[in-house]
Amino acid sequence: MTARPVSKQRLRLWIRLLRAARAIEGEIRERLRREFSITLPQFDVMAALARRETGINMTELSRMLMVSNGNVTGIIDRLAAEKLVLRQAPANDRRSFIVRLTAKGAALFATIAKAHETWVDELLSEFDAAEAEALIGHLGSLAKGIHTEGAHA
Amino acid sequence: MTARPVSKQRLRLWIRLLRAARAIEGEIRERLRREFSITLPQFDVMAALARRETGINMTELSRMLMVSNGNVTGIIDRLAAEKLVLRQAPANDRRSFIVRLTAKGAALFATIAKAHETWVDELLSEFDAAEAEALIGHLGSLAKGIHTEGAHA
DNA sequence: GTTAGATATTTTAAGCTTGTAATATCTGCC
DNA sequence: GGCAGATATTACAAGCTTAAAATATCTAAC
Numbered sequence: 001m002t003a004r005p006v007s008k009q010r011l012r013l014w015i016r017l018l019r020a021a022r023a024i025e026g027e028i029r030e031r032l033r034r035e036f037s038i039t040l041p042q043f044d045v046m047a048a049l050a051r052r053e054t055g056i057n058m059t060e061l062s063r064m065l066m067v068s069n070g071n072v073t074g075i076i077d078r079l080a081a082e083k084l085v086l087r088q089a090p091a092n093d094r095r096s097f098i099v100r101l102t103a104k105g106a107a108l109f110a111t112i113a114k115a116h117e118t119w120v121d122e123l124l125s126e127f128d129a130a131e132a133e134a135l136i137g138h139l140g141s142l143a144k145g146i147h148t149e150g151a152h153a
Numbered sequence: 154m155t156a157r158p159v160s161k162q163r164l165r166l167w168i169r170l171l172r173a174a175r176a177i178e179g180e181i182r183e184r185l186r187r188e189f190s191i192t193l194p195q196f197d198v199m200a201a202l203a204r205r206e207t208g209i210n211m212t213e214l215s216r217m218l219m220v221s222n223g224n225v226t227g228i229i230d231r232l233a234a235e236k237l238v239l240r241q242a243p244a245n246d247r248r249s250f251i252v253r254l255t256a257k258g259a260a261l262f263a264t265i266a267k268a269h270e271t272w273v274d275e276l277l278s279e280f281d282a283a284e285a286e287a288l289i290g291h292l293g294s295l296a297k298g299i300h301t302e303g304a305h306a
Numbered sequence: 307g308t309t310a311g312a313t314a315t316t317t318t319a320a321g322c323t324t325g326t327a328a329t330a331t332c333t334g335c336c
Numbered sequence: 337g338g339c340a341g342a343t344a345t346t347a348c349a350a351g352c353t354t355a356a357a358a359t360a361t362c363t364a365a366c
Contacts (some may be wrong), residue, residue: 007274009285014273016292021174022219052229066175087340095331119162125207139169221354248314248361
């Protein structure tokens with residue numbers, strides 16, 4: 001039994017976590033590009049919008065995706081240029097606007113999401129439901145407690 | 154008991170994993186910038202070089218960090234401009250070269266690494282040694298089986 | 307020794323990402 | 337109503353990231 005300090009253990013955990021996330025993320029990014037000619041950030045935005053048909057404004061979108069607010073501007077610009085999303089002006093606040101999927105965007109997302117779920121199922125195939133559930137609990141508690149206001153203005 | 158299909162479970166796991174990694178990564182990136190004026194990719198490169206005093210060539214570096222080969226060029230360029238690393242021509246292969254930390258780079262890395270380990274210890278503080286060990290095992294097996302040749306030429 | 311294919315690195319174009327600053331609008335206090 | 341501070345978004349500069357193409361060198365087959 002080596003008396004390895006717990007701080008070294010946590011460091012190893014962090015490195016493993018990061019490597020696992022990068023491996024999976026890289027694989028998904030490559031498949032999205034090859035099969036659907038879309039970037040991962042664009043897919044992430046569409047996924048967020050698909051879960052809320054009423055639309056989401058830029059600030060909340062950046063918080064949900066944990067990226068900076070300025071970042072979202074460019075991604076939405078490119079999605080809008082492809083007519084996959086649109087910006088709507090809400091009645092009550094002229095600073096803001098609501099981003100929604102177009103019909104074209106929703107249809108495309110539905111197709112990609114199906115493939116995406118299959119890929120993830122395959123990439124994480126060695127986890128059965130119970131293991132997945134246990135890991136989900138572990139990781140959920142991990143992300144908490146990090147001050148992480150995602151992108152703070 | 155909802156009969157949730159395991160594919161949905163794995164999708165939730167992936168989303169949790171990604172969010173946890175992003176939260177921690179974002180926090181570390183911000184602290185590196187604020188306290189040491191260095192970027193996370195630059196720190197990652199220095200960490201790899203610190204573990205191998207004899208130096209590492211570009212291709213292996215990109216493989217270790219799981220980023221594209223072209224990517225490493227720019228990071229090394231900036232580190233070299235700060236005199237933190239240097240490129241050495243090996244005797245036997247004129248296509249390649251070996252990147253090593255300078256004395257200045259090694260000293261700076263030692264300082265930053267100490268702070269970094271403290272941060273990670275704090276950010277993952279809710280995991281004790283046994284939990285960390287268990288998760289490390291889980292995540293290690295996860296990254297395998299992904300074809301992940303990191304950056305393939 | 308030539309040459310064909312493999313390997314190591316850089317370059318380039320496009321997109322992502324951040325932090326900071328600028329602009330516009332809103333809200334509440336007076 | 338006017339003004340101070342908060343909020344929503346965009347603009348900008350610097351750096352990161354990728355995939356694909358270009359260069360240079362090496363290795364092996366002939």
